[in-house]
Amino acid sequence: MHDHSKCRELFEKLSEYIDNELDSASCDAIEAHLQNCPPCQSCLATLKQTVALCRELKSSSMPQAASHRLRTMIEQMLVQ
């Protein structure tokens, strides 16, 4: 019989699980539950992918004119 009360417990800890911030007993309990719970497997996979996508977001360069203004401002500040 599947224990759905465990789903909520797992749901609360998923980020800590992804970040390896749980003790080994908690990790074992989560992994045992995951084996027989497709909705929790899906929840974990989608959350993991969300984190991975955030980490892969492209960064932008500061516009050259703004960069130039910044350096000029700092040079002036250092002279004073």
Next chain:
Amino acid sequence: MVARYERVLYNFGLKMCGEAQDAEDVVQDTFLNVFRYLKGFRYETKFKNWLYRIATSTCIKKKRKSKFAPDRELSLDDFLPQDEAAVENQTPAWARLPLDQVLNEELGRTLKTAILELPEKYRVVLVLRDIEGFSTEESAQILNLSPANIKVRLHRARLFLREKLETYYSDYKHG
């Protein structure tokens, strides 16, 4: 120092404020404050953490002049499936595919918009942890919060973004 941190601070400002002009102001004001308070910098604090502490407070000050998402609490219950029918029994394709097959320009824009829709106290934690790569302890130090608080905010922020991505893919499938 400027060459090393200009780009990262600009991107931090962009993720936090959304507008290029605000991000430029964040970089400028952060460096101004760094030079102003450099004498007071305590070497037991990592310089990068101190720099982000200043940048964060600069972003928060900008909030009054900028169009930020309204402050509200995100509850864990908001993200729990409302009924059995809403439970996904199978992992959706977007979560199974390699990142390079999923992340395109449009999804990148969707994700950046979703980050800006996060209430600020969740957004700043998500940006520090999942984009800038700070640890829980470092983020706690930067924001002067407990590590437990960082974990709670981060989890809710991630669930918020996950929901936005699910909506994006479900609209995509049905549109």
